[in-house]
Amino acid sequence: MPVTLTRITVNRGHPLARADLANRPGLHKTLMRLLARPTGPTPRKNGGLLFRLEPGLDPVLLVQTADTPDLTGLPPGYGATDTRDLTPMLTALTPGLPVRYRITAAPTCYRPTGAPPDPVTGRRPRGKVTTLQDADALAWWQRQATTVGLHLTGSTEHCRRPFPSPKRPAPFYKLTQFDGTATITDPQALVTALRAGIGKGKAYGAGLLTLAPA
The missing domain is CATH 3.30.70.1200 (Crispr-associated protein; domain 1)
Incomplete structure (x- = not known):
């Protein structure tokens, strides 16, 4: 495709x-x-x-x-x-290839709310989606990068990307931009992530990963 x-x-x-x-x-x-x-x-x-x-x-x-x-x-x-x-770019991705990357993402996690377990299944609710910032956001990206077939090299620059929505309340997704270098470890997983996007908030400008030669 x-x-x-x-x-x-x-x-x-x-x-x-x-x-x-x-x-x-x-x-x-x-x-x-x-x-x-x-x-x-x-x-x-x-x-x-x-x-x-x-x-x-x-x-x-x-x-x-x-x-x-x-x-x-x-x-x-x-x-x-x-x-x-x-x-052509997707088909040229190979293990060990050095790349520069950029992604604006919505780092989030689920945090417990203290709600009681479901009386039928006994499972606790998944929790509340919470925005991650600073070191927590960077750790989130490091985990995501490993999962999608990237080994991060050097330091990662990251900064918040405000995106106001004056006509209606903004969604809970707060965007953070990550820039850096990496080597490819799993081209197939990386192509899947490039096609589908990474993380939440894709309808709000998050998740698009772009690559360039390093």
Whole structure:
């Protein structure tokens, strides 16, 4: 199955684009228009839609889809686009290959709430989803990286990525960006993670892992 990455240089002068930059749910709704054939009860997952906002004077959206995106779904003037096929990159991943990575993720864990066990099963509730920060967030990424086939090398830079949502309460997902270098240990697991995304909050701009030669 092909995978494509579309780079959208956002036009801040466009009213919808300007609103989307401040509203995660609205941005997700706009980017869902890129799916050529949204299907099933989980169209985002089925269409392989993942995205990340690269902030700056000229904000850039990186949008990954499981097929060639329908760029006519974006309103005219929303931004300049460039799409490329990631399949050659995915097939070139080999054990020991050094790479640079970037991911904006939503590090979370389940913490007990003190609720009593279920009277039928005897199991305790899973707990409350809690955002991880600082050293806990970094430890979360280190565990995730190992699981998806990356051996982290050197230090990992990480910083919080605020993403306000003034039109409605923000979701509990707080985004953290991780940058660093790694070597590949399991190409198959890594390709699966690249396609599916990592962690929670994928509809809010989390989970997209990108690689570049180190």
